[in-house]
Amino acid sequence: MFKEVPCTLFRGGTSKGLFFLQSDLPEDRELWPEMLLSLMGSPDHLQIDGLGGAVATASKVAIVSGADKDSYDVDYLFAQVSVDKPIVSYKGNCGNMCSAVGPYAIEVGLVKTTDPITTVRIHNVNTDKIIYTYVPTQNNKVLYEGDFEIAGVPGSSACIKMAFQNPSGSVTGSLLPTGNVVDSINIPDFGTIEISFVDSSNPLAFIRAADIGMKGHELPNAIDSNAELMALLEKIRGVAAVKLGFITDYTDSRTKSPTVPKLAMVSAPQQYITANGREIRQESYDILCRMMSMQKTHKNYALTGAMCTVSAAIIKGTIVNQLARKGFDPEKLLIGHPGGIMQAGVKCEAKPDGSIDVNWAIGYRTARMLMRGTAFYRTSEK
Amino acid sequence: MKIPCVYMRGGTSKGAMFQKKDLPEDKGLWDDIFLKVMGGPDPKQIDGLGGTVSSNNKILIVSASTQAGVDIEYLVAQVVVGEPVVDYSANCGNMTSAVGPFAISQGMVQAEEPITKVRMLNLNTNKVIEEFVPTKDGIVKENGDCAIAGIDGTGAELKINFLNPAGAKTGKLFPTGKATDEILVEGLGVISVSVIDISNVFVFVHSTDVDIKGDELPAKLNSDKKFLETIECIRGTVAQKIGLIDRWQDAAARTAGSPKLVILALPMDYTDIAGRTVNKEDMDICVRVVSVGAVHKASPLTGATAIGGAAFIKNCIMENYLKGTKLTGSLRIGHPSGVMKVYVDYEDVAGEIHFKGIAGQRTSRKIMEGYVYIRD
Numbered sequence: 001m002f003k004e005v006p007c008t009l010f011r012g013g014t015s016k017g018l019f020f021l022q023s024d025l026p027e028d029r030e031l032w033p034e035m036l037l038s039l040m041g042s043p044d045h046l047q048i049d050g051l052g053g054a055v056a057t058a059s060k061v062a063i064v065s066g067a068d069k070d071s072y073d074v075d076y077l078f079a080q081v082s083v084d085k086p087i088v089s090y091k092g093n094c095g096n097m098c099s100a101v102g103p104y105a106i107e108v109g110l111v112k113t114t115d116p117i118t119t120v121r122i123h124n125v126n127t128d129k130i131i132y133t134y135v136p137t138q139n140n141k142v143l144y145e146g147d148f149e150i151a152g153v154p155g156s157s158a159c160i161k162m163a164f165q166n167p168s169g170s171v172t173g174s175l176l177p178t179g180n181v182v183d184s185i186n187i188p189d190f191g192t193i194e195i196s197f198v199d200s201s202n203p204l205a206f207i208r209a210a211d212i213g214m215k216g217h218e219l220p221n222a223i224d225s226n227a228e229l230m231a232l233l234e235k236i237r238g239v240a241a242v243k244l245g246f247i248t249d250y251t252d253s254r255t256k257s258p259t260v261p262k263l264a265m266v267s268a269p270q271q272y273i274t275a276n277g278r279e280i281r282q283e284s285y286d287i288l289c290r291m292m293s294m295q296k297t298h299k300n301y302a303l304t305g306a307m308c309t310v311s312a313a314i315i316k317g318t319i320v321n322q323l324a325r326k327g328f329d330p331e332k333l334l335i336g337h338p339g340g341i342m343q344a345g346v347k348c349e350a351k352p353d354g355s356i357d358v359n360w361a362i363g364y365r366t367a368r369m370l371m372r373g374t375a376f377y378r379t380s381e382k
Numbered sequence: 383m384k385i386p387c388v389y390m391r392g393g394t395s396k397g398a399m400f401q402k403k404d405l406p407e408d409k410g411l412w413d414d415i416f417l418k419v420m421g422g423p424d425p426k427q428i429d430g431l432g433g434t435v436s437s438n439n440k441i442l443i444v445s446a447s448t449q450a451g452v453d454i455e456y457l458v459a460q461v462v463v464g465e466p467v468v469d470y471s472a473n474c475g476n477m478t479s480a481v482g483p484f485a486i487s488q489g490m491v492q493a494e495e496p497i498t499k500v501r502m503l504n505l506n507t508n509k510v511i512e513e514f515v516p517t518k519d520g521i522v523k524e525n526g527d528c529a530i531a532g533i534d535g536t537g538a539e540l541k542i543n544f545l546n547p548a549g550a551k552t553g554k555l556f557p558t559g560k561a562t563d564e565i566l567v568e569g570l571g572v573i574s575v576s577v578i579d580i581s582n583v584f585v586f587v588h589s590t591d592v593d594i595k596g597d598e599l600p601a602k603l604n605s606d607k608k609f610l611e612t613i614e615c616i617r618g619t620v621a622q623k624i625g626l627i628d629r630w631q632d633a634a635a636r637t638a639g640s641p642k643l644v645i646l647a648l649p650m651d652y653t654d655i656a657g658r659t660v661n662k663e664d665m666d667i668c669v670r671v672v673s674v675g676a677v678h679k680a681s682p683l684t685g686a687t688a689i690g691g692a693a694f695i696k697n698c699i700m701e702n703y704l705k706g707t708k709l710t711g712s713l714r715i716g717h718p719s720g721v722m723k724v725y726v727d728y729e730d731v732a733g734e735i736h737f738k739g740i741a742g743q744r745t746s747r748k749i750m751e752g753y754v755y756i757r758d
Binding site: 001002007009011014015016041043044046047048049050051052053054055057058145152153154155368369370371372373374375376378 | 387389391394395396424426427428429430431432433434435437438524525532533534535747748749750751752753754755757758
């Protein structure tokens with residue numbers, strides 16, 4: 001039989017998905033997977049019998065509820081609905097979907113507006129982390145129109161600032177997991193290379209593009225089609241994973257530690273052409289980066305990776321710090337990536353011993369409400 | 383800007399359904415609105431409802447009709463993925479199945495128990511189509527036991543009845559003038575075929591004449607170059623015979639979509655595309671349909687209507703396969719994705735068969751209802 005549930009479809013950053021009030025879902029959470037799979041039309045590679053868009057980035061769910069807490073306004077649980085398998089996963093947060101949680105919370109009346117910016121304090125249930133989002137509002141309504149552009153989304157929208165609390169040591173427990181700003185690491189059959197390990201929002205290994213013979217502005221297609229280079233990059237990532245204690249044999253990185261650490265190849269700003277043919281001038285940004293994600297060159301730059309990059313940029317002596325334009329704004333570092341320029345920032349404080357701690361990582365996204373109403377789903381319940 | 387919208391699946395397509403009255407009167411504004419609804423022309427369609435392939439980029443515009451004998455009118459707009467283009471050149475048989483349920487649930491057509499007949503004029507093709515929609519207590523019934531290929535689970539059976547489908551392409555049921563022809567095909571010799579124009583021109587051939595068993599899956603047949611060449615020779619020979627082209631060799635370049643081919647075999651057990659067993663007891667005929675140079679993953683709705691009609695034509699080569707089968711106005715067609723049932727309404731007029739309507743089965747469901755928001 002079919003049942004109905006109030007539902008809102010949102011784009012958040014470069015993802016889209018369904019937003020629900022937790023109070024509209026069955027109390028018994030055992031019933032959620034079946035319900036969410038039917039709502040998305042999964043499992044089916046075309047998701048033709050539901051709202052899913054046939055790719056992982058368009059098959060996401062946010063479950064939101066008002067929280068009567070001093071430290072935050074709403075609870076947000078993220079769920080990834082598999083396109084072609086009967087699987088709903090609650091592992092990890094999605095920064096893109098998170099950018100739409102604020103607008104959604106305002107639309108459904110969970111949060112009172114304070115023009116011109118309404119702060120929505122979000123507790124991500126998956127990671128138990130606090131995210132402050134700053135949503136532009138006008139006449140007590142979400143203001144979606146604006147002139148802020150993000151790579152991967154056509155046109156411009158209002159900018160939503162997102163601040164992630166305590167991003168340091170997300171996986172390894174410390175901002176500088178090896179205790180050093182730069183390590184000299186031996187890569188088998190290659191030689192010694194300098195790597196900066198920084199863990200903020202996500203653990204990243206930073207290398208100089210020039211150290212492996214790259215110019216730094218290569219596009220993803222060129223990198224991905226260079227088998228020799230790809231093998232070297234994965235080897236470096238594997239050795240980095242061993243150094244961080246994720247695996248014991250670097251050749252296992254593909255299978256045993258495919259997601260962490262991410263590897264970024266960094267250069268000082270230079271003029272380059274984006275994947276869609278736009279010219280980026282040298283003086284228009286602060287640091288040039290390419291990132292490897294899941295054994296492929298990222299088409300743009302991951303939000304968590306960007307926040308880690310800023311953290312690295314403010315730590316004196318790291319490779320990112322050495323190469324970034326002097327005098328950049330720590331709250332708005334401009335990262336040149338294959339799709340354009342991404343902004344990210346940090347707020348940090350100096351500790352008594354002279355080292356610094358990153359208290360907040362800041363990212364910028366846009367979001368838009370696509371459809372709102374009632375969704376219908378199949379259920380085996382009577 | 384927000385517009386009332388119902389997002390529906392019809393058959394194996396899905397799309398956004400609008401009442402015409404909710405759209406601007408100036409149709410010049412429609413293309414821009416439809417592109418924005420789906421998130422086009424961005425190939426990822428991340429800022430709209432579209433799901434990056436043509437089958438989920440359908441827009442339907444429905445209105446009450448003032449024409450006699452017609453309840454509602456509808457127009458299908460296909461948003462072309464990756465391009466700033468909206469195409470109005472064709473109807474969509476799949477989404478047609480969602481029109482009746484939409485019209486009833488929007489109060490445009492009065493529901494009648496147990497089945498509501500909705501007569502609809504498709505404005506893309508200017509054809510009238512009837513749909514039979516199960517209804518209960520004034521509400522469209524979505525639950526049922528009808529399974530269609532490509533959709534998991536079952537739903538209420540919707541019958542889509544194409545009225546007067548004979549001669550759609552050539553004006554004649556038998557474009558060659560006969561129910562069965564012996565034709566000479568280069569490299570193959572003389573074979574028996576039936577050339578039938580129902581919804582489109584279809585050439586019926588024996589599986590033995592093209593050297594297949596009849597239960598092969600599309601992936602296998604479509605990678606068999608020799609098989610595809612044979613098919614193209616037959617298609618070209620028929621296209622030349624009925625005057626669609628001057629030289630049979632030009633068929634692929636000049637008339638790729640017509641004729642289509644139906645390869646016939648006796649009912650048999652086989653494994654479908656999804657790995658499920660299809661039982662020979664559940665079908666009256668086993669077919670593989672060739673459409674635009676490739677074996678279809680199921681059967682197009684047009685093909686199903688032609689196969690259904692051909693089953694009732696005397697002296698058609700299908701007769702050999704249906705001896706001993708008692709047909710009462712319907713035919714169960716085994717295809718690579720399962721079994722499809724078609725309903726044939728015909729009469730004998732002075733020894734000649736006249737098809738009043740041939741109906742295919744679909745299911746449909748409302749996925750979401752509310753307002754769609756687009757950029758101003």
